[in-house]
Amino acid sequence: MxxxxxxxxxxxxxxxxxxxxxxxxxxxxxxxxxxxxxxxxxxxxxxxxxxxxxxxxxxxxxxxxxxxxxxxxxxxxxxxxxxxxxxxxxxxxxxxxxxxxxxxxxxxxxxxxxxxREQAIQSARRMLKEYNELEFLREQYKQFNGFQLGFKDIIGKSAAIQSKKREAMRASKTNFSVLITGESGTGKEVFAKAIHYASRRCRRPFVSVNCAAIPGELLEAELFGYEEGSFTGAKKGGRKGKFIQADGGTIFLDEIGDMPLVMQAKILRVLQEREVDMVGGTKPIPVDIRVISATRKNLENMIREGTFREDLYYRLNVINIHLPPLRERTEDIPCLVQYYMDKLNREYKRNVGISKKVIEAFYRHSWNGNVRELDNVIKGAYAVCDDLEILPSDLPTKFEFKDENEPEKKIPQTAPPPERTGKPREGTLEAVRIAGSMKEFLKSQEKEMILAAYEKFHTVRKASAYLGMSMPTYVRKRREYLSEEEMTV
Missing domain, CATH: 3.30.450.20 (PAS domain)
Structure with a gap:
């Protein structure tokens, strides 16, 4: 062969x-x-x-x-x-x-x-399943990281804010409770998230609770969870509370100063014993959490008034970070404005700028709402601007100021000012009678001026500035009066 x-x-x-x-x-x-x-x-x-x-x-x-x-x-x-x-x-x-x-x-x-062979096929299927799960987790991790707030998201170059960032960075290296204080809108939650995501707990949950937004009678069930059938309307199977959801991670108790005294005692027990009693439960559940709390209120005054527990205060206030209001760090306004403008331009695919006079107006403003108010004002102006630049006329009336480029209007000397007799002229009285009411008369006068101003200048910005109105108000009223005319045609 x-x-x-x-x-x-x-x-x-x-x-x-x-x-x-x-x-x-x-x-x-x-x-x-x-x-x-x-x-x-x-x-x-x-x-x-x-x-x-x-x-x-x-x-x-x-x-x-x-x-x-x-x-x-x-x-x-x-x-x-x-x-x-x-x-x-x-x-x-x-x-x-x-x-x-x-x-x-x-x-x-x-x-x-x-x-x-069956075992080979099973191995292959298992490998494919694990591969798909890995791809899913990789994608979720990318999305998760995209939403994480870190110290890079705390905008500001002033000495005041840089000092607070350093304090927060040091706090992130420990597991101690942190109390963040400051006025509304100063960025307390941004700091809380930055501390969490810079800590060893960064891969575990960050759970936020606004203590002022949840009714007192529901707060216990929301924070600690409940067993099935523990009360009328309880969800089948029960529900895990925020403390259990945050196990291994961080729970952020915002507006802690608005928490009722009864709940303060229960929160204190959780912090001392490191365990949670669910509503209707029979066995405490151990939890491993870090607590970061925040408030705009003066807790020390509340302690003296008897509305906040002193023992809870010392549990929460191991590390204190007090955030300065925006009016005390006005040098950060330009970089904050640039941050919000860049964000809006990316989102809406535009290239809107902001005038120097607007920045100057921002420097003079008191900013009682702090960074949150600044964000709100910029968004409002961005929505009504002419696609090129945010101008003073795009701001709310509280920001109005004299336009230096506009010549000052003078009363002609040849025509003396009308004598203040305290009585309206007969023609005006007759016009009010014909209109039907003072309200209708004033409305007709306003309509005439708003429409005439646009006929004169042909731009919303110039017309609103000429009448001394904010641009959003002018646009709204002009739209209303134009709609009325269309309906009568």
Whole structure:
């Protein structure tokens, strides 16, 4: 028996006995052999497969690429295109592929071994499941990081804010409770999140609770959770409270000064015992949390008045960070304005600027609402500006100031001012009578002036400035009066 014939018979018998699938191609990726196991899996007789390009049988085959680039694969995952296997529910395998060379070193073909054993298929499916889960978690992590607030999000170059950032950074290295105080709108929650995401707890939850926004009778269930059937209307299966949700991470108790005294005692017990009693529960649940709290109120005064517990105060106030109001760090206004303008321009794909006079007006403003008020004012002005630049006329009336470029209006000397007799002229009285009421008369006068101003200047900005009105108010009123005219036509 010739040696080649001997090995051919042996090879065919190996292919027949194997539980795996085998397919052989020549250097042109034409199928030269396939065993019965694999042809049955594909749902085609061998005669319909041999002699055809492998991509006719398996469109997403990599055999041609393997031979062309001369590489091997071991236990690679392969999923068949729907319709190219007999059993649509069994279309996923592990496959090993390689190229074959002759004695002269030339590639003459390739062979693939498909693993059909149940354990191999189960392993492949498990690997695919784990891979998909990993991809999902990777995507979630990217999104999660995108929403994280860090110290980079605390905008400001003033000595005051830089000092507070350093205090917060030091606080993030510990696990002590932090009390953040300051006026409304100074950025207390931004600091709280920055501390959490810079700490060792950064991969665990940050749970925020506004103690002033939840009615006192619901606060206990919201913070500690409840067991099923613990009260009328309780959710089936119960509900985990905010403290349990924050286990391993940080709970942020905003507006802690608005918490009722009864709840203060229960919060104190949680901080002391590190365990939570759910409403209707019979067994305390241990929790590992860091507490960051914030308030705009003076808790020391509240202690003297008997409206805040002194023992809870000392539990919360291990580290205190007092945030300065915006009026005490006005040098941060330009960079805050730039931050908000850049954010709006990115969101709305515009390139709006802001005039120097507006910045000057911002410097003079008291900012009782602090950074939150600044954000609100910029958004309002951005919404009504002319797409090029935010001007003083785009600001609310509280920011109005004299336009230095506008010539001062003088009363002509040839016409003496009307004598103040305290009595309206007869013509005016008659006009009020004809209008039907003082309200209607004044409305008609306002309508005439608003529409006439636009006819004179042809721009909303100039017309509103001429009348001494804020641009948003002018736009609103002009729209109303134009609508009235359309309805009467």
């Amino acid at each position: 010739m040696e080649m014939e001997f090995y051919k018979i042996i090879f065919e018998e190996v292919l027949r006995l194997s539980d795996d699938g085998f397919i052989v191609v020549d250097k042109h990726a034409i199928v030269t052999d396939i065993n019965d196991r694999y042809s049955a899996f594909l749902g085609k007789p061998k005669e319909e497969i041999i002699g055809r390009p492998i991509t006719d049988v398996i469109p997403n085959s990599k055999m041609a690429d393997i031979m062309r680039n001369e590489y091997r694969e071991e236990l690679a995952m392969h999923k068949y295109i729907p319709g190219y296997v007999r059993d649509a529910t069994n279309d996923f395998v592990l496959v090993s592929r390689t190229y074959v060379k002759d004695s002269a070193g030339d590639t003459i073909g390739g062979v693939a071994q498909v693993h059909f």
